[in-house]
Amino acid sequence: MSTFDLSVRFFLQMAIILAACRFVGLFARRMGQPQVVAEMVAGVILGPSIFGLLLPETQQYFFPKESKVILFAVCQVGIALYMFLVGLEFRTDLFQLRLRSAASISIAGMLIPFVLGVAIALWLVQSSGEFFTERVKPFEGALFLGAAMCITAFPVLARIIVERGLAGTTLGTLSLAAGAMDDAAAWCLLAVVLASFESNLMIAVLTIGGSVAYALLTLTVVRWGLKPLGRMAEREGKVTPGMVSFALMLMMLGSWMTDAIGIHAVFGAFILGCAMPRGLFAREMTKQVEPLATGLLVPVFFTYSGLNTRLDLMATPNLWFVATVILLAACLGKVGGCWAAARLNGEDHRTSLAVGALMNARGLMELIILNIGLERGLITPELFSIMVVMAIVTTLMASPLLEWLYWGRTRGAVAVAAAT
Secondary structure, eight states: OOHHHHHHHHHHHHHHHHHHHHHHHHHHHHTTOOHHHHHHHHHHHHSTTTHHHHSHHHHHHHSOGGGHHHHHHHHHHHHHHHHHHHHHHOOHHHHHHTHHHHHHHHHHHHHHHHHHHHHHHHHHHHHOSSSBOTTOOHHHHHHHHHHHHHOOOHHHHHHHHHHTTOTTSHHHHHHHHHHHHHHHHHHHHHHHHHHHHTTOHHHHHHHHHHHHHHHHHIIIIIHHHHHHHHHHHHHHTSOOHHHHHHHHHHHHHHHHHHHHHTSOHHHHHHHHHHHSOOTHHHHHHHHHHHHHIIIIIHHHHHHHHHHTOOGGGOOSHHHHHHHHHHHHHHHHHHHHHHHHHHHHTTOOHHHHHHHHHHHTOOHHHHHHHHHHHHHTTSBOHHHHHHHHHHHHHHHHHHHHHHHHHTTTTSHHHHHHHHHO
């Protein structure tokens, strides 16, 4: 297809994606699920698993393989922009007060699923060759699946917290802080796997060292340098288009830096959002940019992942058995580990379970790490599809568990968020 043909098809794709996400969202709201779950399901529906199975030629016309490059670029901008907004709303004051609790929850919530993931990967390598490619060594497959099992869908977690009206609360901040640590550590693990797979140790050193240096410099030097921006907004009583452009330029640079060192663009955007001035600047930036991110760009990512998902490959009882084992291990490891750590840090039983339920959502970040594994030739389409099912189910579980634990406290917030 020519560049012109791809651009013409892109507008049609965007219309279909947005319509599908909103249509599925109508049913999701009735079941008490946030819009992000609807977008995950809509992405799978638009892919080869359902749309492609029912109308293969039509699905290929709307979503040709050549267009995936454009969709990938758009979805990268979308999730980076969304994580920048999450950083703007992140309560660093509560994070500092809860640092010890968040760290212990993150460690426990990662360690148990990681160990279970390693054990399952070694079992899969010995029992069958249909889950990892021939180039993958057993320990590489074990580390990759361990990282994929222990990761938390940080953007999804953040979106559920916002839609449930829990942003700025102890539960919301504790979950976000632990989730951020989870994902940073999981990406470092992924860097080690990719370094081993490419036989280049410097990749891991650059990724881990670069991410730490970026976070420290951004949260100290850059934050200090951005203070005049906040004072300017307070003085003028608004955030001007020039201020918005400047902030977005910095976000793009931060995303580029972390993507270049291998830790992924979303972390650069999130950390930069945390460094931005608070008060009027943060509120107005969110008000101006959030509709573009959540209403237009983020749904593209779920469709892109859905195009890589092949549920038809899971046609055998053996694959569904493996999917069940992975799902149970992921849920028990993450919820159990986070609950135990939260209880040991003095949180009550309900808050501890709520943290575990939120941390158990794997959605967005799981899909990112799976796409990397598939594109780099680490995993097969069969394991990719199994892990996508796990990501969707664990994310579906988060809202009902939260509703059950906090019945009546978040329902109003959900209704307001769903209406927007």
